[in-house]
Amino acid sequence: QVSVLYFARSAELAGLRSETLSVPRQITSLQLWEEIVKAHPRLAVIRDQVVFAVRQEYVLLGDQLLVLQPGDEVAIIPPISGG
Protein backbone atom coordinates (compact mmCIF):
# COMPACT_ATOMS: atom_id res chain seq x y z
CA GLN A 1 0.00 0.00 0.00
CA VAL A 2 1.48 3.32 -1.06
CA SER A 3 0.42 6.93 -0.54
CA VAL A 4 -0.38 8.67 -3.79
CA LEU A 5 -0.21 12.48 -3.78
CA TYR A 6 -1.80 14.66 -6.46
CA PHE A 7 -0.72 18.20 -7.30
CA ALA A 8 -1.85 21.09 -9.48
CA ARG A 9 -3.71 19.94 -12.60
CA SER A 10 -3.51 16.28 -11.59
CA ALA A 11 -5.32 17.08 -8.32
CA GLU A 12 -8.05 18.86 -10.27
CA LEU A 13 -8.48 15.95 -12.70
CA ALA A 14 -8.41 13.26 -10.01
CA GLY A 15 -10.62 15.30 -7.70
CA LEU A 16 -8.47 14.65 -4.67
CA ARG A 17 -5.08 15.45 -3.17
CA SER A 18 -4.07 12.11 -1.69
CA GLU A 19 -5.13 8.52 -1.21
CA THR A 20 -3.70 5.11 -0.44
CA LEU A 21 -3.43 2.63 -3.27
CA SER A 22 -2.64 -1.06 -3.24
CA VAL A 23 -0.05 -1.95 -5.84
CA PRO A 24 2.44 -4.80 -6.35
CA ARG A 25 5.75 -4.34 -4.54
CA GLN A 26 7.58 -4.43 -7.88
CA ILE A 27 6.01 -2.55 -10.76
CA THR A 28 7.25 -0.44 -13.64
CA SER A 29 6.54 3.27 -13.52
CA LEU A 30 4.31 2.95 -16.58
CA GLN A 31 2.30 0.15 -14.97
CA LEU A 32 1.90 2.27 -11.86
CA TRP A 33 0.55 5.09 -14.01
CA GLU A 34 -1.93 2.72 -15.61
CA GLU A 35 -3.17 1.58 -12.19
CA ILE A 36 -3.73 5.18 -11.19
CA VAL A 37 -5.55 6.03 -14.44
CA LYS A 38 -7.85 3.04 -13.88
CA ALA A 39 -8.94 4.66 -10.64
CA HIS A 40 -9.08 8.17 -12.14
CA PRO A 41 -9.66 8.01 -15.91
CA ARG A 42 -9.62 11.81 -16.32
CA LEU A 43 -5.88 11.74 -15.63
CA ALA A 44 -5.26 10.10 -19.00
CA VAL A 45 -5.09 13.47 -20.76
CA ILE A 46 -1.90 14.52 -18.95
CA ARG A 47 0.00 11.27 -19.45
CA ASP A 48 2.61 12.87 -21.72
CA GLN A 49 3.33 15.70 -19.34
CA VAL A 50 3.75 14.10 -15.95
CA VAL A 51 6.49 12.35 -14.07
CA PHE A 52 6.40 10.63 -10.73
CA ALA A 53 8.29 11.40 -7.58
CA VAL A 54 8.85 8.14 -5.73
CA ARG A 55 10.26 8.64 -2.22
CA GLN A 56 10.94 12.20 -3.42
CA GLU A 57 13.08 11.22 -6.40
CA TYR A 58 11.85 11.99 -9.91
CA VAL A 59 10.97 8.97 -12.07
CA LEU A 60 9.90 9.18 -15.73
CA LEU A 61 6.95 7.10 -16.89
CA GLY A 62 8.44 4.08 -18.58
CA ASP A 63 10.07 0.72 -18.05
CA GLN A 64 11.92 1.65 -14.89
CA LEU A 65 11.22 -0.99 -12.26
CA LEU A 66 10.14 0.44 -8.94
CA VAL A 67 10.59 -1.48 -5.72
CA LEU A 68 7.97 -0.11 -3.36
CA GLN A 69 7.71 -0.43 0.43
CA PRO A 70 4.48 -0.09 2.38
CA GLY A 71 3.84 3.56 3.17
CA ASP A 72 6.07 4.89 0.36
CA GLU A 73 5.04 8.26 -1.04
CA VAL A 74 4.38 8.44 -4.77
CA ALA A 75 3.53 11.87 -6.17
CA ILE A 76 2.10 12.80 -9.56
CA ILE A 77 4.19 15.72 -10.80
CA PRO A 78 2.76 17.86 -13.63
CA PRO A 79 5.14 20.29 -15.37
CA ILE A 80 6.51 22.60 -12.70
CA SER A 81 6.28 26.37 -12.60
CA GLY A 82 8.06 27.65 -9.51
CA GLY A 83 9.89 30.92 -9.33
Place this chain on the structure above:
Amino acid sequence: MDESEDTPKDFIKLKSEKLSVDEVSELVVSPYCGAVSLFIGTTRNNFEGKKVIHLEYEAYTSMAETEIKKICRDVRQKWPSVKHIAIYHRLGVVPITEASVIIAVSSPHRGESLEAVMYCINTLKASVPIWKKEIYDDEYSWKENKECFWANSEK
Protein backbone atom coordinates in the same frame (compact mmCIF):
# COMPACT_ATOMS: atom_id res chain seq x y z
CA MET B 1 39.05 37.58 13.17
CA ASP B 2 37.51 34.25 14.06
CA GLU B 3 35.70 33.17 10.92
CA SER B 4 34.36 30.01 12.55
CA GLU B 5 31.70 32.15 14.17
CA ASP B 6 30.16 32.85 10.78
CA THR B 7 29.71 29.33 9.44
CA PRO B 8 27.98 29.23 6.04
CA LYS B 9 24.22 28.80 6.38
CA ASP B 10 21.34 27.95 4.06
CA PHE B 11 18.01 29.64 4.80
CA ILE B 12 15.12 27.92 3.05
CA LYS B 13 11.48 28.79 3.58
CA LEU B 14 8.16 28.21 1.85
CA LYS B 15 5.45 30.41 3.35
CA SER B 16 2.14 32.00 2.50
CA GLU B 17 2.81 35.39 4.06
CA LYS B 18 4.20 38.35 2.10
CA LEU B 19 7.95 38.09 1.51
CA SER B 20 10.27 40.84 2.73
CA VAL B 21 13.38 41.76 0.76
CA ASP B 22 14.87 43.39 3.87
CA GLU B 23 14.36 40.28 5.95
CA VAL B 24 15.82 37.89 3.37
CA SER B 25 18.85 40.02 2.51
CA GLU B 26 19.63 40.57 6.17
CA LEU B 27 19.82 36.80 6.66
CA VAL B 28 22.84 36.53 4.38
CA VAL B 29 24.77 39.65 5.36
CA SER B 30 28.17 38.84 6.81
CA PRO B 31 31.12 40.92 7.96
CA TYR B 32 33.37 38.70 5.79
CA CYS B 33 31.39 39.44 2.63
CA GLY B 34 31.62 42.45 0.40
CA ALA B 35 28.77 41.33 -1.81
CA VAL B 36 25.13 40.39 -1.36
CA SER B 37 23.35 39.52 -4.60
CA LEU B 38 19.60 39.38 -4.81
CA PHE B 39 16.90 38.08 -7.17
CA ILE B 40 13.25 38.93 -6.68
CA GLY B 41 10.59 37.22 -8.82
CA THR B 42 7.47 39.39 -8.95
CA THR B 43 3.98 38.86 -10.34
CA ARG B 44 3.33 40.42 -13.76
CA ASN B 45 -0.12 41.75 -14.59
CA ASN B 46 -0.35 40.27 -18.07
CA PHE B 47 0.31 37.17 -20.12
CA GLU B 48 -0.21 36.98 -23.89
CA GLY B 49 -2.60 39.92 -23.87
CA LYS B 50 -4.70 38.58 -21.01
CA LYS B 51 -5.00 40.47 -17.76
CA VAL B 52 -3.63 38.51 -14.81
CA ILE B 53 -5.60 39.07 -11.62
CA HIS B 54 -3.18 37.24 -9.35
CA LEU B 55 -1.06 34.08 -9.10
CA GLU B 56 -1.61 31.06 -6.89
CA TYR B 57 1.24 28.76 -5.93
CA GLU B 58 1.18 25.27 -4.47
CA ALA B 59 4.08 22.98 -3.60
CA TYR B 60 5.04 19.42 -2.73
CA THR B 61 6.53 21.03 0.31
CA SER B 62 8.77 18.34 1.73
CA MET B 63 10.29 17.52 -1.65
CA ALA B 64 10.57 21.19 -2.63
CA GLU B 65 12.64 21.86 0.48
CA THR B 66 14.84 18.86 -0.29
CA GLU B 67 15.37 19.99 -3.89
CA ILE B 68 16.21 23.51 -2.73
CA LYS B 69 18.75 22.07 -0.28
CA LYS B 70 20.32 20.24 -3.25
CA ILE B 71 20.58 23.57 -5.08
CA CYS B 72 22.38 25.10 -2.09
CA ARG B 73 24.77 22.15 -1.97
CA ASP B 74 25.50 22.52 -5.69
CA VAL B 75 26.12 26.24 -5.27
CA ARG B 76 28.69 25.59 -2.56
CA GLN B 77 30.47 23.05 -4.74
CA LYS B 78 30.62 25.40 -7.73
CA TRP B 79 31.38 28.59 -5.80
CA PRO B 80 33.14 27.56 -2.58
CA SER B 81 33.60 31.14 -1.41
CA VAL B 82 29.81 31.68 -1.14
CA LYS B 83 28.93 32.39 2.46
CA HIS B 84 25.16 32.36 3.10
CA ILE B 85 22.26 31.44 0.83
CA ALA B 86 18.61 32.34 1.38
CA ILE B 87 15.82 31.04 -0.85
CA TYR B 88 12.30 32.04 0.16
CA HIS B 89 9.27 31.10 -1.97
CA ARG B 90 5.74 32.24 -1.33
CA LEU B 91 2.79 29.85 -1.52
CA GLY B 92 -0.92 30.54 -1.98
CA VAL B 93 -2.20 33.79 -3.50
CA VAL B 94 0.39 36.35 -4.67
CA PRO B 95 -1.06 39.70 -5.82
CA ILE B 96 0.37 41.65 -8.77
CA THR B 97 3.82 43.22 -8.17
CA GLU B 98 4.38 41.26 -4.96
CA ALA B 99 7.29 38.86 -4.74
CA SER B 100 6.82 35.12 -5.32
CA VAL B 101 10.45 34.28 -4.73
CA ILE B 102 13.48 36.01 -3.18
CA ILE B 103 16.98 34.60 -3.49
CA ALA B 104 19.92 36.20 -1.66
CA VAL B 105 23.55 35.04 -1.68
CA SER B 106 26.58 36.56 0.03
CA SER B 107 30.23 36.14 -0.93
CA PRO B 108 33.47 38.03 -0.31
CA HIS B 109 33.50 39.41 -3.87
CA ARG B 110 30.65 40.09 -6.26
CA GLY B 111 31.37 37.55 -9.03
CA GLU B 112 30.43 34.43 -7.09
CA SER B 113 27.25 35.71 -5.49
CA LEU B 114 25.97 37.12 -8.81
CA GLU B 115 26.58 33.83 -10.60
CA ALA B 116 25.20 31.78 -7.71
CA VAL B 117 21.93 33.75 -7.62
CA MET B 118 21.39 33.15 -11.33
CA TYR B 119 22.13 29.45 -10.91
CA CYS B 120 19.65 29.23 -8.01
CA ILE B 121 16.69 30.72 -9.88
CA ASN B 122 17.40 28.83 -13.10
CA THR B 123 17.73 25.51 -11.29
CA LEU B 124 14.71 26.18 -9.10
CA LYS B 125 12.61 26.66 -12.22
CA ALA B 126 13.89 23.37 -13.65
CA SER B 127 13.67 21.08 -10.65
CA VAL B 128 11.69 22.25 -7.61
CA PRO B 129 8.13 20.84 -7.34
CA ILE B 130 6.21 24.11 -7.08
CA TRP B 131 3.27 25.00 -9.37
CA LYS B 132 1.83 28.34 -10.39
CA LYS B 133 -1.72 29.03 -11.53
CA GLU B 134 -2.38 32.30 -13.38
CA ILE B 135 -5.86 33.66 -12.63
CA TYR B 136 -7.41 35.77 -15.42
CA ASP B 137 -10.80 37.53 -15.55
CA ASP B 138 -12.73 34.55 -16.79
CA GLU B 139 -10.43 31.52 -16.57
CA TYR B 140 -7.13 30.27 -15.18
CA SER B 141 -4.10 28.42 -16.45
CA TRP B 142 -1.54 26.14 -14.84
CA LYS B 143 1.82 27.44 -16.02
CA GLU B 144 4.72 25.29 -17.21
CA ASN B 145 8.33 26.43 -16.99
CA LYS B 146 10.26 25.94 -20.21
CA GLU B 147 13.14 24.81 -17.98
CA CYS B 148 11.07 21.85 -16.75
CA PHE B 149 13.21 18.93 -17.81
CA TRP B 150 10.44 16.48 -18.70
CA ALA B 151 7.77 18.63 -20.29
CA ASN B 152 7.80 19.35 -24.00
CA SER B 153 4.89 21.69 -24.49
CA GLU B 154 4.36 22.88 -28.03
CA LYS B 155 3.43 26.43 -27.02
